[in-house]
Amino acid sequence: MHENNIKVNNCYSNKEKHIWRNKFHIEMPFGLINDPNGLSYYNNKFHIFYQWNPFGCEHKTKHWGLITTTDFVNYTKPKLILRPEDWFDKDGCYSGCGLVKDDELKLYYTGNVKGSNNERESYQCVATYHKDGTIEKKGVIIEKQPEGYTAHFRDPYIFMEDEYYYMILGVQTNDLEGKVLIYSSEDAMKWAFLGELKTNMNSFGYMWECPNLVKVSENKYAFIFSPQGIQSEEFKYQNIFQSGYVIGKLDLKELELKEHCEFKELDMGFDFYAPQVFKHDNENIMIGWIGLPDKELEYPTAEYGWMYALTMPRVIEYRNNVLYQKPLKEVENLRQSQVINEKNLICDTYKLNLDSRCVEVILNLDMSEGNFTEVSFKFNDEYILMSYDKEAQVCTLDRNNMYLGGKGIRKFKLKVENELKLHMFIDNSIIEIYYQNGLEVTTLMYFAKTEALEIQIKNDNIIKINEICTWNLRSIKYE
Ligand code: FRU
Numbered sequence: 001m002h003e004n005n006i007k008v009n010n011c012y013s014n015k016e017k018h019i020w021r022n023k024f025h026i027e028m029p030f031g032l033i034n035d036p037n038g039l040s041y042y043n044n045k046f047h048i049f050y051q052w053n054p055f056g057c058e059h060k061t062k063h064w065g066l067i068t069t070t071d072f073v074n075y076t077k078p079k080l081i082l083r084p085e086d087w088f089d090k091d092g093c094y095s096g097c098g099l100v101k102d103d104e105l106k107l108y109y110t111g112n113v114k115g116s117n118n119e120r121e122s123y124q125c126v127a128t129y130h131k132d133g134t135i136e137k138k139g140v141i142i143e144k145q146p147e148g149y150t151a152h153f154r155d156p157y158i159f160m161e162d163e164y165y166y167m168i169l170g171v172q173t174n175d176l177e178g179k180v181l182i183y184s185s186e187d188a189m190k191w192a193f194l195g196e197l198k199t200n201m202n203s204f205g206y207m208w209e210c211p212n213l214v215k216v217s218e219n220k221y222a223f224i225f226s227p228q229g230i231q232s233e234e235f236k237y238q239n240i241f242q243s244g245y246v247i248g249k250l251d252l253k254e255l256e257l258k259e260h261c262e263f264k265e266l267d268m269g270f271d272f273y274a275p276q277v278f279k280h281d282n283e284n285i286m287i288g289w290i291g292l293p294d295k296e297l298e299y300p301t302a303e304y305g306w307m308y309a310l311t312m313p314r315v316i317e318y319r320n321n322v323l324y325q326k327p328l329k330e331v332e333n334l335r336q337s338q339v340i341n342e343k344n345l346i347c348d349t350y351k352l353n354l355d356s357r358c359v360e361v362i363l364n365l366d367m368s369e370g371n372f373t374e375v376s377f378k379f380n381d382e383y384i385l386m387s388y389d390k391e392a393q394v395c396t397l398d399r400n401n402m403y404l405g406g407k408g409i410r411k412f413k414l415k416v417e418n419e420l421k422l423h424m425f426i427d428n429s430i431i432e433i434y435y436q437n438g439l440e441v442t443t444l445m446y447f448a449k450t451e452a453l454e455i456q457i458k459n460d461n462i463i464k465i466n467e468i469c470t471w472n473l474r475s476i477k478y479e
Pocket of ligand 1: 051154155209210293
């Protein structure tokens with residue numbers, strides 16, 4: 001452990017100041033970061049574990065890394081916590097969750113093993129993380145997938161109901177359908193298989209990754225998961241894989257999520273996957289991976305030895321039958337200085353020249369007369385376009401005018417009455433936008449060739465800005 005920590009520290013002090021290095025998004029000094037794991041509040045600190053290949057930018061040798069924070073501005077340096085070095089996890093300590101119990105933090109994860117014929121084997125494992133930062137692997141708690149399922153059996157997530165622990169796991173049936181399985185336990189160590197969670201989503205993809213079951217109201221649960229193999233449609237499912245949810249009544253006796261709504265994606269942008277939710281102070285806090293599997297060529301940072309990031313923490317709230325997302329209050333700690341604070345502007349075109357590319361922008365546009373609005377993020381001769389067509393109720397994100405990285409268009413339905421409300425977080429290679437108080441969110445990565453940023457707003461009518469506020473944001477620190 002000691003040796004690796006030194007490596008991480010040195011690398012941080014020499015951290016290359018590349019223009020794509022983000023300031024306030026969590027990323028690794030080297031290697032590949034993917035899913036957030038084991039999110040928990042323990043020992044008076046938020047613990048953010050994540051999938052980390054510290055050796056390169058490939059999906060290999062997955063460890064669990066850890067950073068902790070109390071304020072979401074100051075973090076501890078990334079540390080390697082779980083290493084793939086035992087027979088039950090030798091080809092990867094895959095995703096899982098955290099559970100605070102008896103003053104210890106238990107980490108549940110999937111041990112990925114390539115067997116004799118290179119065949120996949122999946123073991124559900126547990127380790128204890130102690131307050132002094134030491135880790136003790138306890139080994140396998142669920143040996144193999146039950147009959148009727150393939151070895152695509154992973155990503156344990158635990159919740160409690162009526163004094164019982166329940167674990168759900170993503171799985172693939174022998175008929176190649178994605179599902180989740182439920183186990184229960186009294187002590188969170190010995191687990192009994194209950195069965196498959198029934199939903200009305202049959203033939204909905206070939207694998208369901210990273211499931212979460214989260215209580216969102218007195219009698220409703222959100223089942224959040226990342227299905228693979230869904231056909232894309234004009235206004236949905238446009239990424240290679242999706243992450244979203246259904247909400248219904250959870251009947252643990254019948255193992256059924258009853259009366260649930262249709263699947264809805266959590267993020268309509270280009271780069272979002274495998275979110276995890278944990279509860280703290282009665283809030284459900286979600287962090288997602290900014291990236292997607294099987295699309296490695298879209299991320300040119302690999303050339304510089306690092307890849308991907310995590311989203312800022314988002315609070316999810318159940319209102320009007322959907323989940324709204326908003327930035328966690330602590331994200332305001334990032335505000336360094338307010339640059340603009342204006343109300344009731346009327347103009348033909350609005351141009352915002354920013355001297356920093358790490359900004360938060362709140363923009364509230366009057367749409368009562370105009371029908372079409374464009375917000376462009378310009379980096380000299382390259383740009384990303386966000387446009388909204390009120391009549392069609394369609395929002396479009398266009399990355400086709402960037403030279404490097406992933407391109408394409410994403411379209412989604414968005415209802416706007418009189419005001420288009422945007423809350424944007426722009427970092428050196430990431431843009432997260434919340435629409436209509438978090439009814440929709442889009443996350444994307446971009447790889448501009450220069451450091452400049454100008455935001456331009458255009459309209460088919462005169463532009464009426466009800467409000468515009470911008471802040472320069474500070475960098476998060478790793479100490
Ligand atoms: C999702 C995922 C998980 C798996 C992990 C491996 O991105 O494929 O299902 O546990 O990544 O890194």
